[in-house]
Amino acid sequence: MSIHPKNDPEVSMVMMSTKSFPVVDKEKIIKETLEKMSFFKIGITCIVDNKNQLLGLITDGDIRRMLLNIQKPLSALFMEDVNDHMTLNPFTIYPETKFSEAISLMEQKKIWDLPVVDKNHKLVGLFHLHPAIEFLIKTPKSEKEIIR
């Protein structure tokens, strides 16, 4: 989908704030992480250090693959540190990244979420598929609509 340059805001205008999606520190266990994902009804958690710098991600898909492979009781898995299972060095974008660029990256990598970090790699938000779709639906489709 092409986006008119005049309707291509920065990601910061569309991203979710860090208060509205799951963020956990690296000491949290899998159980607490899953509870947080259920609370926010979002299938991704960002794991941060004590300076709020992004360390990695864990997603519903990661949990699914974990359940298929793990050879230990579920109660033991629940107790494991989330940082033992996170995906390191995920794709990230900046608040200044253009919306069109962000959704192109999503499409290219076949992912639903992009953590938004500042220049110091501190987590500042999440570019999530559903708010992005909502923006696309609501945004004017043509020059004519923009002028109106």
Next chain:
Amino acid sequence: MKKTNKIISIGYGKIKPVKVGKKLPLVFIGGPCAIENYDHNMYMAEKIKIVCDELKLKWVFKSCYDKDCRSSPDSFHGVGLEEGLKILQSTRDTFNIPVVSDFSEAKDAAAVGEVCDLVQIPAYLCRQTSILREAAFTGRPVHLKKGQFMSPWNMKNSVRKLESFGCNDVLLTERGTFFGYNMLVNDFTSLPIMAQTGYPVCYDATHSIQLPTSMGSISGGQREFIPSLVRAAMGMGVNALFMEVHDNPSKALSDSNTVLDLKYLKLILSQAVEMHSKFLELINKFGEDNVHTS
């Protein structure tokens, strides 16, 4: 993510700290289950010290002033907090060794921490928040025994409680796991699992052979398995070994069916020291275990 392997130091004041941790020599924690009286306690400390000195084995003297989990109301309950701590203080001062006692009531923790170099949390109470909090507040390292009803991975909850109260010196001990009624089994995988917390781990070879309350009003035990279980624990890479020892087990006022007879102490500790040293040699030679599920 690899955990930092923590080393704990047991000993304050004039007592030279005994260090427990990965790649360090084995540490022994032992003594009579209960403080029976001043003379017996001093006698036991003297005898154990002779064996440990001969083997160049660092050790911590263990004995408790209160036995709060006895099976019968008629069983010996202990000499009490005040008398017990006085005896432990004398033992510590006379033999220049660190001492440990457990406590079963949160209100006792501060007094125990004033005297003891290591404070112990009984297995049955290993998840009691008030006990863990007061243990942490003593500022001493905490010897946390794994409950017979606990999975090794769930011990992390108790560790996290201790950490949340400011304690970062924990020794985790395996002491057998309930298998139906009146029976314990030894699951040695609990040792590497608990070691994943980063804290050192210990094997309690005398409580692990207990048959809890199997004799109606008292617990039984299968002492004949102590030597082989000790050897197995050394192969698992424990950092410390715990055993209750008595010069006359049949007359012991507590745990008479599980305490090790003093006459076997040297034999068992000699093997433990050699096997532990061999374990460290193997790790140095071949590297850390690195086998993963997938």
